[in-house]
Amino acid sequence: MSSDETTETIAIASDHGGFALKAELKKDLMDKGYTVLDLGSDSLESVDYPDFGYALAGAMKEGKAKRGVLICGSGIGISIAANRHSEIRAALVHDALTAKLSRQHNDANVICFGGRTTGPEVARDCLNIFLETKFEEGGRHTRRVDKLSDPQ
Numbered sequence: 558m559s560s561d562e563t564t565e566t567i568a569i570a571s572d573h574g575g576f577a578l579k580a581e582l583k584k585d586l587m588d589k590g591y592t593v594l595d596l597g598s599d600s601l602e603s604v605d606y607p608d609f610g611y612a613l614a615g616a617m618k619e620g621k622a623k624r625g626v627l628i629c630g631s632g633i634g635i636s637i638a639a640n641r642h643s644e645i646r647a648a649l650v651h652d653a654l655t656a657k658l659s660r661q662h663n664d665a666n667v668i669c670f671g672g673r674t675t676g677p678e679v680a681r682d683c684l685n686i687f688l689e690t691k692f693e694e695g696g697r698h699t700r701r702v703d704k705l706s707d708p709q
């Protein structure tokens with residue numbers, strides 16, 4: 558790895574429904590030079606997605622990673638779990654456009670996939686876009702994202 562490549566830590570977690578896709582995306586991230594904090598699961602054995610969404614949210618709250626990837630069968634349960642934590646803006650994405658908008662408009666810090674709904678090529682494309690796209694800071698998007706931190 559050359560000195561200008563990233564060593565940022567990306568946290569990643571899944572349940573059994575996301576286990577296979579997690580392995581693919583973890584390898585891609587490592588190939589790109591990221592450090593990967595893998596919070597499980599570690600097999601195809603049936604587990605409960607909230608445990609893994611909470612583990613990733615906890616790791617991010619502790620400052621172990623600034624960005625994360627979560628995967629369950631549909632992506633729905635694990636994104637709901639993560640979004641119960643005020644520091645997390647987890648976006649369930651299905652294509653390049655939703656991946657891009659999750660960053661530009663929502664400043665998402667966690668990207669979520671359905672391991673049973675999104676194939677590895679699409680997920681890889683979405684993850685690259687998520688990692689490379691900047692938040693459109695200032696104006697309406699900042700105002701709206703700020704409101705997410707202060708629910709009424």
Ligand code: RB5
Pocket residue numbers: 572573574575606629630631632633634635
């Ligand atoms: C597990 O069977 C499945 O319910 C879970 O991976 C996820 O899709 C829940 O939202």
